[in-house]
Amino acid sequence: MRIIVRKSKFILNVGQFLRKAGYAYVPERKSDQVSYSRRLGGGPYPRFHLYFTEDTETITFNLHLDQQKEASSYSRSRHKGEYDSPVVEEEVKRLKSLIVRIVKNNSA
Numbered sequence: 001m002r003i004i005v006r007k008s009k010f011i012l013n014v015g016q017f018l019r020k021a022g023y024a025y026v027p028e029r030k031s032d033q034v035s036y037s038r039r040l041g042g043g044p045y046p047r048f049h050l051y052f053t054e055d056t057e058t059i060t061f062n063l064h065l066d067q068q069k070e071a072s073s074y075s076r077s078r079h080k081g082e083y084d085s086p087v088v089e090e091e092v093k094r095l096k097s098l099i100v101r102i103v104k105n106n107s108a
Contacts, residue, residue, distance in 0.1 A: 003061040
């Protein structure tokens, strides 16, 4: 699921915001994308996994839920992330409410 935010209203840098939201940086070995995750239990999975991109006007967050570790590149199975489950929708609502608080504090 995607969340798009106007950059002009966002006072924190994205990394600061995501850390405040409970996410931790995930080093990506396979790509140049920056990603963060938030665990749902004591182990590494399940976890919310979030990528973001920035342009001159917007920040776009792309969120999904990883139930288990991605299969090795030698197997031909596809990524099994959940992009629109009720759990993901609830996390999007939570992130949006945090974003609204940041924007309101910036406007005050």
